[in-house]
Amino acid sequence: MATAAPARKSREVAEAKQHSAQKTDPVPTEVRRRIDQGLEFFLCSFVEMSGIPKAKLVPSTHVDDMAVEGAGFAGFAAGDIGQGPHSPDLMAIPDFRSLTMLPWRKNIAWVAGNAFVEGKPSNYCQNLVFKTGVEPEFFLVRQEDGCFAPWDTADNAQKPCYDLRVLSHNLDICTSLVKHMQEVGWDPYANDHEDANCQFEINWTYSDALTTADRHVFFRYMVKQIAEQHGLLATFMPKPFHNLT
Structure with a gap:
């Protein structure tokens, strides 16, 4: 019995770490599962004000960077999105709830991104729910x-x-x-x-x-x-x- 306590304690610590990692993981488990099953690229996309979708092709090896920092765009070059030539980059942070596999290219998924500038939601990225x-x-x-x-x-x-x-x-x-x-x-x-x-x-x-x-x-x-x-x-x-x- 004396040797069981350290083993149990070690297991509890490992489970706690795993639980903590799951809580803080910016990439949903389902997305990681799809990567394990062959998802290789993301089309991280947002729509500028004239209705034209923009996107970056991001390899799944950088899904964590994309999830936390977003896919970067020179906003002024991306179209009508309220950015000037000297504005900071616009970052499209993926909303993985929108993840859609391309049925005709099953190793690629499209995902809608929310536009952020310097860590704050862009005034040109509306998120009204009805x-x-x-x-x-x-x-x-x-x-x-x-x-x-x-x-x-x-x-x-x-x-x-x-x-x-x-x-x-x-x-x-x-x-x-x-x-x-x-x-x-x-x-x-x-x-x-x-x-x-x-x-x-x-x-x-x-x-x-x-x-x-x-x-x-x-x-x-x-x-x-x-x-x-x-x-x-x-x-x-x-x-x-x-x-x-």
Whole structure:
């Protein structure tokens, strides 16, 4: 019995240290698990005021630095984010709750970052919480002789909204997008052909404003990537063609 006490004490100290490390670890256990399973890179991203997402590609070997200090950006060069040429760097500190694996590049994850300047939240990084949803619409187009046009020449009805025939021409892209959204834990519930030729919409369940905004940023990125895999281009412009709705 005399020798058991030191062993028990040593075990208790080790458990206390482990518990303390878990409490102070800036990287969630789930993120570390994904790294162990093959996650190699993070796209740490934020959105500047004109709506353009910015990002840095950070190797997972530096996840601790990114989690504590953030991914650094020269704010003035990053766009409309309230920074001047002599301003200190803007640091995007990842919100790992937004972590989204790229279904088409499974060793890379996208994560939304909150913008900080000199350790304080940027006035241009808003974090309002209320329930909201979006209905993002996009065109699938092709480039030919330096011009852009709707990719499907058979999609030429005067009123193409909800058209089954032309929706069927785009099942590969539309179903791939829905499956990818399901894979990353969203809840897509409808997909349709919209008012203009070669225009489509995918809907998913609403969430708090920040989560919905983060997902919308990733959705736009994902749609463009999947369109390129099919030899097409995707645009979210509301009216890219003057003669279409």
